[in-house]
Amino acid sequence: MLEELGVKPIINANGTLTVLGGSTIPDEVFEAMREASKVYLDMPQLHAKAGEFIAKLLKVESAYVVNGAAAGLVLSAAACISQGDPSKAALLPKTQGLKNEVLIQKLHRNMYDHNLELAGAKIVEVGGDHETTEADLENAVNHNTAAVAHFVYDPQKGVLPLDKVIEIAHSRGIPVIVDAAAELPPVENLTKFYKMGADLVVFSGGKDIGAPNDTGVILGRKKLVDACVMLGPHSYIDVNSNTKIFIGRPMKTSKEDVLGFVAALKRYVELDQVERMREWQGKANYIVEALAQNGLVKARVITPTKGSPRPLCIPRVEIEPASPNVSAGELLAKLRNGSPPIYAYTRENRLYLNPHCLKKDEEKIVASRLLEILNTL
Ligand SMILES: *Cc1c(COP(=O)(O)O)cnc(C)c1O
Numbered sequence: 001m002l003e004e005l006g007v008k009p010i011i012n013a014n015g016t017l018t019v020l021g022g023s024t025i026p027d028e029v030f031e032a033m034r035e036a037s038k039v040y041l042d043m044p045q046l047h048a049k050a051g052e053f054i055a056k057l058l059k060v061e062s063a064y065v066v067n068g069a070a071a072g073l074v075l076s077a078a079a080c081i082s083q084g085d086p087s088k089a090a091l092l093p094k095t096q097g098l099k100n101e102v103l104i105q106k107l108h109r110n111m112y113d114h115n116l117e118l119a120g121a122k123i124v125e126v127g128g129d130h131e132t133t134e135a136d137l138e139n140a141v142n143h144n145t146a147a148v149a150h151f152v153y154d155p156q157k158g159v160l161p162l163d164k165v166i167e168i169a170h171s172r173g174i175p176v177i178v179d180a181a182a183e184l185p186p187v188e189n190l191t192k193f194y195k196m197g198a199d200l201v202v203f204s205g206g207k208d209i210g211a212p213n214d215t216g217v218i219l220g221r222k223k224l225v226d227a228c229v230m231l232g233p234h235s236y237i238d239v240n241s242n243t244k245i246f247i248g249r250p251m252k253t254s255k256e257d258v259l260g261f262v263a264a265l266k267r268y269v270e271l272d273q274v275e276r277m278r279e280w281q282g283k284a285n286y287i288v289e290a291l292a293q294n295g296l297v298k299a300r301v302i303t304p305t306k307g308s309p310r311p312l313c314i315p316r317v318e319i320e321p322a323s324p325n326v327s328a329g330e331l332l333a334k335l336r337n338g339s340p341p342i343y344a345y346t347r348e349n350r351l352y353l354n355p356h357c358l359k360k361d362e363e364k365i366v367a368s369r370l371l372e373i374l375n376t377l
Helices: 027-037 043-058 069-082 114-118 134-140 162-171 189-195 222-231 255-268 273-291 328-337 362-375
Strands: 062-066 101-105 122-126 145-151 176-179 200-204 216-220 236-239 242-245 297-302 316-321 345-347 350-353
Touching: 027 255, 043 062, 043 189, 043 216, 043 222, 043 255, 062 069, 062 222, 062 255, 069 114, 069 145, 069 176, 069 200, 069 216, 069 222, 101 134, 114 122, 122 134, 134 162, 145 162, 162 176, 189 200, 189 216, 200 222, 216 222, 216 255, 273 297, 273 316, 273 362, 316 328, 328 345, 328 350, 328 362
Parallel strands: 101 122, 101 145, 145 176, 176 200
Antiparallel strands: 062 216, 200 216, 236 242, 297 316, 316 350, 345 350
16 A cells, blocks of 8 residues: 555654654554454443553553553643543633643753643743752642643753652642653653652553554553543533533544554563663664774764653664765765665764664665765765
């Protein structure tokens, strides 16, 4: 079908980015999706059973499969604002008379936090450009505070750490929402933030977990996860004999998504993470060695820093021009314009290759294409 459309697969040396399709789907995950595709199911029952399965697997109180971490943020904020009260939930995104402030450290402002506002939340910034203190957070909490949202982008200088955020928020009875969408691996992160006491934690299914890109999960305390479920695509309410859907309806998960996510997560927690890391390291080393004799660039394997595609624990190849004839931007453009197109990223005149999504032997194609390009300069 791709050929019929004239769409060519690319080599992804950038990361599990939604704009590049997120992840590839392992056969056994696809098999679960196929199973779902052949039957009709009671969706609330499927969600309840899937949630129980995930909760048991990860030893968390409750779980809800959603159509992406961004949707997880919307539903989490909505759940904290409406607190499981259907008549309040039915008002959203209008929040007149409801506690609607969601606190975010100024240092955490990012392109995804806007999703919280879809629920009707009013974002209130906490702290300054370089630091958030305990007092900043303590002083920001008031009678309109619905939740604190914490984005895991560690290590991040000056940020009030999650344990402190949880301590302060909980001492005031305020729930904490954690966005850990792309913080896998390490696999331990699946439960780390929950164990620290976060009330709702969202992850993407379509990144390292290897589920369809339009999946994700909310893990957390039963009462709040139940409030998310109520707001979700498969429930509705009668208000004064008027049937109304909730704001989660456009965030629909198909039965194929739900079963696919469960199958992917089950597989994910059993993967040999040491071996995966060894493969990524091996691919990065291969590219660096292939370029070692080329005088036009200096290539090395690095641990990525803040601002790089997540997760930071996966090594990257950094390619630095060593001649005025070479620019990182030009290398990237030539990689993308070749066949198959190779997608990577640049920062400050350096080209970066992420081995996370490279399939078997694609590191060889990337290395030989780079050498070819360098030979023409
Ligand atoms: C990817 C990402 C999201 C969005 O996740 P989806 O699963 O694509 O909806 C939200 N927050 C952060 C920090 C992310 O990296």
